[in-house]
Amino acid sequence: MAEKTQAKAAGAEIDAAGARDLYRRMRLIRTFEDTVQSQFQKGNVHGTTHLYSGQEASGVGVCSMLRDGDKVAGTYRGHGHSIALGVDPQKLMDEMLGRETGACGGRAGSMNVVDVEADLIGCFGIVGGSIGAATGAALAEKLRRTGNVAVAFFGDGTSNQAYFHESLNWAQIEKLPVIFVCENNLYMEFTPIENVTAGAIGSRPQAMGIHYRQVDGNDVFAVREAAGEAIEHARSGAGPAFLETMTYRFVGHSRSDPGKYRKPGELDEWKKRDPLVLGRKALEERYGLDPERLDQIDAEVAKQLEEIVERGLAAPFPDPANVGGEFK
Amino acid sequence: MPEDNETIEYRVAIREAIGDEMDRDESVVFFGEDVAIAGGVFAVTPGLHERFGERVIDTPISELAMSAGAFGAAVNGLRPIFEIMFADFLLLSMDSLVNQAAKYWYVSNEQAPCPLVVRSAMGAGGNFGAMHSQSPIPWLQGVPGLKVVAPATAGDAYALLRQSIRDENPVAFLEHKRLYSVKDPVSEVETLPLGEAAVVREGADVTLVSISKGVRDCLRAADELAEKGVGAEVVDLRSLRPLDTETVLASVAKTNRVVMVEEGPLVGGWAANLLGIVAAEGLHDLDDAWVIACPETPIPYTPTLEDAFLPDEGRIVHEVETRLGLRAEIATGA
Known part of the structure; x- marks a missing residue:
């Protein structure tokens, strides 16, 4: 069972147990993403998938700084955002497998997961959707005076979308408690982001006077520190904050993409900076954790996923007789 | 709240409905371009910002951010109403409306509703040209999960808007520009259900079906037809999704003839679609059935072209007379 968000805004400082949880x-x-991939190849996951492998530190770092009641909007690359926030991986896997027990009963699939209980407004299948949704959620939080914030995750390619420009502007005008997290993995789908983007992405929020920071998106501790500052800014009523997490996806854009557009050697260079490699290093160096203890975590997670898949594959598909109605 | 049987302008009915729902439920908020301090370009919403403060918000010209903002707020505890100034601009807000709001309740496996209202001014007849005169109904009606409501009278506008705001689903509430200044009595009915058509005039010979301003054209045509001895029944659909086919079929069973009057193109329009449903379910009752719609072109600007483009009571009367064989009698002097 996944616990909800880990840190409850206790500051970016974290003890060894907390670091291990990260x-x-x-x-x-x-491991979830590897499993989705293998289940896809076996014909148990359908349609398409967009995996978060390589970008884990961004989602986990940000979500670990949220508190209960804060809302998150993810993208079609949203399995990572969901798990980082605390969505039950069993429900998420069952959704991938199209089962009745899935987070959305098999109606949503990989790209459109919603989990209201986990404060996940939704994952949005269309580029930019998360930005507008989180901005609206932040408007509600402000008018309801809850003290909660909303987070929008999105990719670098989204910075050229109408949602981006319109929502950033409106959020800043209304001083909405929203954190825009741009996960810059250097490619908009198959195209290098610099080929299609005028100027630096960060110059755009800065031109609107929005609090901005760029951070190493593969270092979960660095992300936590920067996210903590951004969240505090937004929660204080000072308006939105923008965090650009520099990262890299280790897999294709979607299931069918072999990633032929990558520069030679680029993937290998980034793999040296794998969030899990960096995480292990930090845990060993800063917290004195035994590498064997970390191997043990890896093994426990592998077993957890095996059991999740076993249960998921045993779960029933939804009955076509219960296709449902269009309105509440 | 208007007095019972008070005669008020359509635009005032809308303002009163928003104000009364904002009084009733503090989760209702309202935003749009020029709607707060200026009171709206069609003068629909003056005074609301003064009454409700930060719950009535002027937005930038950002139709997509507005519709997504309404979506995000609606799934997070508010009941937003937002105004898209001209319905032609709805196209800029469609991703959130169609892909987020309309799908949320169903795709989330019914975890949470998405109660929002988008109000928009539609329709031709004001010489606003091709990009400020369209009816968005064909773009919206084919979206499961999105209700589409278009009142023909001030009274219906008041009661249907109050119900739209209370509805748990996203609702497109379409206000015809040519109706803002019409005055009608408003009854003490606070709300009307969405998805129920009304027989607004009874008749035995032919059923005229329309929505919004078209209903008023049909009523005037029915007056003229009555003088010529033709009893026209007029059905006001009031909502196009849900679509009350039952009321139309019941009327057709009585009159055996049906005319759908649409301000929009024939191909891909609501009228041809409804005619198909009537044919499939009520063919045994039909002696004649057709659609009066607009030419398959963008809407022209100049008055002579725009007037000829739009269906009006004269055309409805002429076509009914022709199809019923009355004009042949006139021509032959029979």
């Missing part, structure tokens, strides 16, 4: 959560996402 690592476990990142490992859970990686």
Whole structure:
């Protein structure tokens, strides 16, 4: 069972147990994604998938700084955002497998997961959707005076979308408690982001006077520190904050993409900076954790996923007789 | 709240409905371009910002952010109403409306509703040209999960808007520009259900079906037809999704003839679609059935072209007379 968000805004400082949880959560996402891939190849996951492998530190770092009541909007690459926030991986896997027991009963699939209980507004299948949704959620939080914030995850390619420009502007005008997290993995789908983007992405929020920071998106501790600052800014009523997490996806854009557009050697260079490699290193160096203890976490997570898949494959598909109605 | 049987302008009915629902439920908020301090370009919403403060918000010209903002707020505890100034601009807000709001309740496996209202001014007849005169109904009606409501009278506007705001689903509430200044009595009915058509005039010979301003054209045509001895029944659909086919079929069973009057193109329009449903379910009752719609072109600007483009009571009367064989009698002097 996944616990909800880990840190409850206790500041970016974290003890060894907390640090281990961060690592476990990142490992859970990686193994989940590997499992989705293998289940796809076996014909048990349908349609398409967009995996988060390589970007785990961004989602986990940000979500670990949220508190209950804060809302998150993810993207079509949203398995990682969901797990980082605390969505039950069993419900998520069952959704991938199209089962009645899935987070959305098999109606949503990989790209459109919603989990209201986990404060996941939704994952949005269309680029930019998360930004607008989180901005609206933040408007509600402001008018209801809850003190909660909303987070929008999105990719670098989204910075050229109408949602981005319109929502950033409106959020800043209304001083909405929203954190825009741009996960810059250097490619919009198959195209290098610099080929299609005028100027730096970060110059755009800065031109609107929005609090901005760029951070190493593969270092979960660095992300936590920067996210903590961004969240505090938004929660204080000072308006939105923008965090650009520099990262890299280790897999294709979607299931059918072999990634031929990558520069030679680029993937290998980034793999040296794998969030899990960096995480292990930090845990060993800063917290004195035994590598064997970390291997043990990896093994526990692998077993957890095996059991999740076993249960998922045994779960029933939804009955076509219960296709449902269009309105509440 | 208007007095019972008070005669008020359509635009005032809308303002009163918003104000009364904002009084009733503090989760109702309202935003749009120029709607707060300026009171709206069609003068629909003056005074609401003064009454409700931060719950009535002027937005930038950002139709997509507005519709997504309404979506995000609606799934997070508010009941937003937002105004898209001209319905032609709805196209800019469609991703959130169609892909987020309309699908949320169903795709989330019914975890949470998405109660929002988008109000928009539609329709031709004001010489606003091709990009400020369209009816968005064909773009919206084919979206499961999105209700589409278009009142023809001030009274219906008041009661249907109050119900739209209370509805748990996203609702497109379409206000015809040519109706803002019409005055009608408003009854003490606070709300009307969405998805129920009304027989607004009874008749035995032919059924005229329309929505919004078209209903008023049909009523005037029915007056003229009555003088010529033709009893026209007029059905006001009031909502196009849900679509009350039952009321139309019941009327057709009585009159055996049906005319659908649409301000929009024939191909891909609501009228041809409804005619198909009537044919499939009520063919045994039909002696004649057709659609009066607009030419398959963008809407022209100049008055002579725009007037000719739009269906009006004269055309409805002429076509009914022709199809019923009355014009042949006139021509032959029979």
